Amino acid sequence: MNSSPNLNISGMGKTSGGVYQKVQLDGLATVNGDVTCQSFDCNGKGKINGDLQADTISIDGLCSIDGNTRAHSIRVDGKASLYGNINCEQFMVNGIIDIDGDCQAETFKADGCFKINGLLNSGTIDVNLRGKCTAEEIGGERINVVKGKNNNSIMNSFFTAELRVDVIEGDKIYLENTKADIVRGNEVAIGPGCVIDEVEYKVSLYIDDEAKVESHKQV
Structure with a gap:
């Protein structure tokens, strides 16, 4: 070449x-x-x-x-x-x-917006939500999703910082402002702004007071 x-x-x-x-x-x-x-x-x-x-x-x-x-x-x-x-x-x-x-990566870092119609699979996933992000399914060893800070109040009023996904599966998971059908993991922390239908965890589970989880079980 x-x-x-x-x-x-x-x-x-x-x-x-x-x-x-x-x-x-x-x-x-x-x-x-x-x-x-x-x-x-x-x-x-x-x-x-x-x-x-x-x-x-x-x-x-x-x-x-x-x-x-x-x-x-x-x-x-x-x-x-x-x-x-x-x-x-x-x-x-x-x-x-x-x-x-589908998107396959060793490390996936997002400080913007993404739409993935298939699977996002990565060893490490770090998402700083600045707007609406969507994926059909997310899988990884460590998954960290937090709400990004936007100093522009006008931008905040027009853009909702959230992640929408059908299934999230990983070893260590921390989520904010996430709407999902199913979250599966070893160590799972559901932070503020989350709406989750079902959580399955093996080791530990934390649910913030400002989160909504319909059902959860240890497997």
Whole structure:
């Protein structure tokens, strides 16, 4: 890959997929086909009509990827629409992501908003809620979801910081502002703002006075 060319689109352009060293999309760019590269940077409005495989992926603008995405690290500071499955070591979300498939990562950190239509599976999950986040199912060893602080009172009145998910399953779980059907874990702490239908725990369970849990049992 070291001898591969770079791909740089700074204006409006279309090109085909391929193997590149560095890919940088600063304008209005469309890439038709699968892309393999060392680094992928989208600062404009980019679209990949295929799979994307890279060592590092950075999205500061608007980017959509129609295929599957595989990388060592992914960072989204803008908005990303990912229509396939995601597989990476590190995933950091400071902007907005919309994932149509499953997301598999070693570490997943979100300080923005996300919508995952499938499974979010990660060893460590840290979510600082800034708006509405949704997932079909979340699984991990350590899951930590807290309500983020927003100093803008106008933003607080328009955006509800909450997580909605069908099932959460992990070893050590702490949740705030979370609405879920089922939460399963070894050590489970249900913090303020949570509405949970059922909790199953093995070792310990804490329920905050400002949380609502319909039923819970030790298994």
